[in-house]
Amino acid sequence: MDIILLQTMDKLGDKHDVVSVKPGYGRNYLIPQGFAVIANATNRKKLEKLIEEEKANENARIDEYKAMAEKLKGQTLKIGVKSGTSGKIFGKVTNVQIAQALKENFEIELERKKILLSEEPKEIGTYPVTIQFHEEVAEEINIELIKE
Numbered sequence: 170m171d172i173i174l175l176q177t178m179d180k181l182g183d184k185h186d187v188v189s190v191k192p193g194y195g196r197n198y199l200i201p202q203g204f205a206v207i208a209n210a211t212n213r214k215k216l217e218k219l220i221e222e223e224k225a226n227e228n229a230r231i232d233e234y235k236a237m238a239e240k241l242k243g244q245t246l247k248i249g250v251k252s253g254t255s256g257k258i259f260g261k262v263t264n265v266q267i268a269q270a271l272k273e274n275f276e277i278e279l280e281r282k283k284i285l286l287s288e289e290p291k292e293i294g295t296y297p298v299t300i301q302f303h304e305e306v307a308e309e310i311n312i313e314l315i316k317e
Contacts, residue, residue, distance in 0.1 A: 170195045171208035173216050178204060185220055187213075227303060234302035237277050241300065241308050246270050249317040256293040258314060262286075267298060267312060290314055 170192040174182050178199075182188045187208050190199065199205040206212050248270050252258045264281035271277045285299040295313045302308070 172199060172205040173208045173212055174199075174205050176204060185216060187216075231303055231306060234306040238300070238302055238306050238308035240275060240277070241271075241310050243310075244275070245295070245311045245313050246274060246298075247313045247315055250293070250314050252293050252314075252316050256316075258290065258292060262290045262312070262314060270312075271300075 171187055171189050172195050174184055174186050174188060177183045181190070195205065195207075200207065246267070248262060248266060250258045250262060251260070264284040264286070267284050267286075268279050268281050271279060279300065279302075283301050285301060287297055287299065290296045290312075293314045293316055295311050297309055298312050299307055299309050
């Protein structure tokens with residue numbers, strides 16, 4: 170059974186992907202929960218229009234994204250973490266924590282998927298983070314992990 174995903178589903182696909190699933194999974198879970206619709210000709214045409222509208226909205230926001238990127242240019246974001254005496258941090262620093270810190274410090278709200286860590290921080294220090302606002306607009310900032 171082919172379905173169109175209405176939102177990103179882990180281990181299944183991204184929003185607007187056409188994926189094939191077992192009929193019972195599609196009919197009994199994905200469609201009733203509002204996660205997907207059947208991929209028939211009518212829904213595929215609606216999907217094309219929806220994708221075009223979303224791209225137009227994103228392109229209209231490019232100037233806004235550029236302003237946000239300019240605001241973050243050269244900035245260092247400080248995040249307090251719990252760590253041991255050797256400087257090794259307990260737990261992980263996640264995209265969600267970085268998004269929360271951006272909201273608190275710079276009043277910029279972002280989806281966690283737009284924050285890309287080049288490496289997973291394991292010790293106190295400074296790490297580069299890429300923020301992908303749009304396909305055309307990205308900014309690299311540093312996060313500094315400090316001991317709480």
